[in-house]
Amino acid sequence: MRVNPVPATPLSDAVREIVEVGRFLSVRNFVPATSGNFSRRLDARTAAVTRSGVDKGELVEADVLVADLHAPPPEGASAETPLHLQLYRDRPDAHAVLHTHSVVSALLSNLRLAEGELVLQGFELLKALGDTRTHEAAVSIPIFPNDQDIPRLASKVTALLEQRPELVAYLIAGHGLYTWGRSMAEARRHVVALEHLLTYELEKMKVLR
Template identity: 80%
Template sequence: MATALAEAAREIVQVGQFLSLRNFVPATSGNFSRRLDARHAAVTRSGVDKGELTEADILALDILAPPPPGSSAETHLHLHLYRDRPHVQAVLHTHSMVSALLSQLRQAERELRLTGYELLKALGDNRTHETTISIPIFPNDQDIPRLAARVSEDLAKRPDTVAYLIAGHGLYTWGRSMAEARRHTVALEHLLTYELETMKVRR
């Protein structure tokens, strides 16, 4: 367990620096996690600038138990993904300007439909731009366990989904490795920007 935690902590610290440089996690926002084994995961401590993470800021947790002291309240959202999707190895939550704005503007639609973009090929096992990918949008809720249950119920009907948005809040995405989760994050941040710019042009 100690070796797995040290390896996961290194990956989380590196991704924190990578995403912070792109301003995807301003101030102390966002949280990241990485599966350790079938029963355990590692998650970032609450209240830390993600560009300044150290390995001491990474906490181990039991995915079947309540989040440990010091972890974000939003850890529940990570735990549901690990419980519901055994293939998920990493979860990244960002608070970029575009994810907050676009999710707020489109929350009445309850989803964001992305069509025709070449960058859709970066998501999951998709291999063509000639498709439409739906990203669900959930209303923000300070009752995180209730929000996590709602997200879990909805995602059960969307087995191929690799991300969702919380309105006015940010993006959650995941992958079968930290590298895939990071790829999904970068691709989706660009795709969200395309959609926001398109809305400006159409106005």
């Protein structure tokens, strides 16, 4: 079967998209302090990734590094960069990966960790996720325990993605959200939609107590 080549994205375009999404998500308090990390695929071999320890709402060109998908992350990159690179290797159609640290994603992932996943259903906003076309769908968001051994965590994510090609996101308990898209615009839409959906779910839990 013929595999379509991954179209190349100029580094300057990737930097612009990362800087813009950083400002967009920062004003919504999805990446407080220096939390979170973003990336944008450049081609089949490389991706642009954010540098560690910087405020994502104040990113500049020097805060974006180039990483080889099949090599150790570049010096200065976030310790979580392997999670981004693994997603690009596992999902050839993923062109942007966004990791956020909102209050609701950290709290709800802790509260629902024992279940291993959060199943969202009955919400109209589900249609903003990937190829979901109806509010009647059930969308699963896996929840992984937090782990400082990032390669070990990445291997767990890979194992699950192999079984669940429909997934568009996952949560790390007490930590935050990872989501991706076929473009930066789609990945950003996933973040906004999921943050609202997680908030709906948390409010529903309060009502049903």
